[in-house]
Amino acid sequence: MKRPFDFWYIFEAILDLLPYLVSTFMMLILSILGGTILGSILAWTKIRRRPLATGFADFYIYIIRACPPIVLLFLVFYGLPEILLRGFGIDTNHFSQLFFVVITFSLLFSATMAEVIRSAVAAIDKGQREAALSIGLSDMQAFIRIILPQATIIALPNFANSLIVLLKEGALAYTIGFIDVMGKGILMIGNQYGAHALEIYIALGLLYWSITIFLEQVFQKMEMKFAPDKVYRVEKRSEKERRKHEF
Amino acid sequence: MNFNLDFMVATFWVSLTGLGVTLKLTFIPLLLATPIAFAFAIIRLKKNQGFYQIITFYISLLRGTPIVLQILLFYSLLPSVLNALFESLQIELDIFSLNPIIYAYIIFTLNSVATLSEVFRSALLAVQNGQLEAAKTIGLTSFQAYVRIVIPQALVSALPNISNTTVNLLKGTSLAFLMTVKEITALAKLEAAYGYNYIEAYITIFVIYVLLATVIQLLFGFLEKRFGRYKYPRNREKENLYA
């Protein structure tokens, strides 16, 4: 190390880094939006089971999940401008890095979300839809009023996991020069010629770790809040089963 | 767009020379991490030991921070730590002449331990309690029951998750260029910068990674079939033979 380790500098660094969380969250929120919309379309395609479209959706999900995020990020950052310029005459020179980061992470998130949404919808008993149709709801109404609310609750834990993965993968955005909390940290290290690198990394680690724990807690609370009847049902069932066993 | 196909083919071969490094970066940490992760999982399940808190803390920390940050942090920290360690043990070894791949092994192992121990823990939990009880009633000791009945079943049910972990680790190795390790991505980056053929270079390694992930998944799929036979119905011909 070029300078002795300065414990208190960690807190200084955290204070310097905090404002840049805004960019991190902005990138995350936009990517979640983009990814969820694209993911819903993919999930819907798969649920309808049209062979060709499903095959395409499966292929897309498969390759996105197999590709390292950094490779996709580089591909979008270096490749997209050329496609836009040559194909559509759009010059991306003045585009901010945020644009490319959001595209990349929307693509990544859509593949995860497609599976999260599909499996949540598939987990709902077929009888739910049939019962809704039987009392005169349309297919659309049945989906929005009966299936979707239940599927959302089922999807919550997986959504939370995917979100945390996205948060961590999002840290890669600095590699193309995006200045979020990670990017700012790297800049700070560069500005000091590598001094205090360790303190800044630790500060970043503490920030990411707290956000992860915070998200986990929030989603756990949400699960408990939105599914009280689920817990109740499980209890009831196991009570019944226990009796059956005893009897 | 002047898409350069020749360059793609050339990059493909250049990147492939990094294949060995990428595979080593994936499988050596995986093998090193497995026994430690297993021990961690068992300690976490038994709860009442002092290690429990430390291990839970470790897992939460490693799973709560981006791997890119872990790489940067350990890469700047490890040399001085190892140096101090070797000095205090009076081992003559120039730490700065070490192949950076050693650091990559250490970091990916530390990270895989956290992921795998969660995989093993949930797999052990998924084996029904009745299996352990039944083993005890026929006179097996707890140890025998674990080794012969519980762990084999847990390993099979963990295979899909181990497969995922391996693919994620493979993807993670693409960050080893931060430690100047010459794996697939690092080589492609070099090639790309040389002739400004970024798209071609990254499409090429995109394809390589997808192929590698496919091979890994096929491999685990095979293992699952082979060792998970007991989960599936028998094939028809054999059924008829016995009927």
Added chain:
Amino acid sequence: MLEIKNIHKRFGNTEVLKGVDLNVEKGDVVVILGPSGSGKTTLLRSINFLERADQGSMVFGDKKYSFQKASKKEILEVRKKTAFVFQNYNLFQNKTALENVTEGLVIGRNIPKKKAYEKAVEILTKVGLSDRYDFYPSQLSGGQQQRVGIARAIAVEPEVILFDEPTSALDPELIGEVLQVMKQLAKEGTTMIVVTHEITFAQEVASKVIFMDEGRIIECGTADQVIKHPKEERTKQFLRRITNDMEYAI
């Protein structure tokens, strides 16, 4: 041969066993009846130390065991003298029918593999599964699985076999094949303690019937005494309900 004295067990605030005594002679078939939550399953599990009872002791053969204080070695000793048949079979999912039977012989009792194999074949044939040796549990019907469960239990030549509602997880049409095997065992003089709701089975083979309720033994005697001519009101009520259920089922 097996004498249980004053066994107590509580789960949290509920006392499930409130001092039960039980005496089993060699060759006895003891059937334990009782409503849900009466503690009969817990009693059976405690004998095998699958639950740790809080108080009481057991004389097994010529040795005395404390339920509360038995050492690991003593527990293993008791388990080697007993066998347990579970309600939900609990066959080892990763082992074939044959391996399920040999496991306790080879690993639990150090019997050579070849001998264990021969014995397992013999026993599986006896329970009518000569054509299912290399089937995995998931490939067998419930009745077949439970017959393997029984085979696994008798293979280790236990002094007592404990049956915990062996037929209550089975579809009605599969119950018969399992009871058939159990009756055969009873005929051969196997000592058995059976928790069940099969009244007919109790009447046919039980040498002793016990009625339990709320953690205590309410009535104890021959099948004729307890089932045909119960003295206690609670026994009568329970039997009425059970026979009604059976009529409904038919």
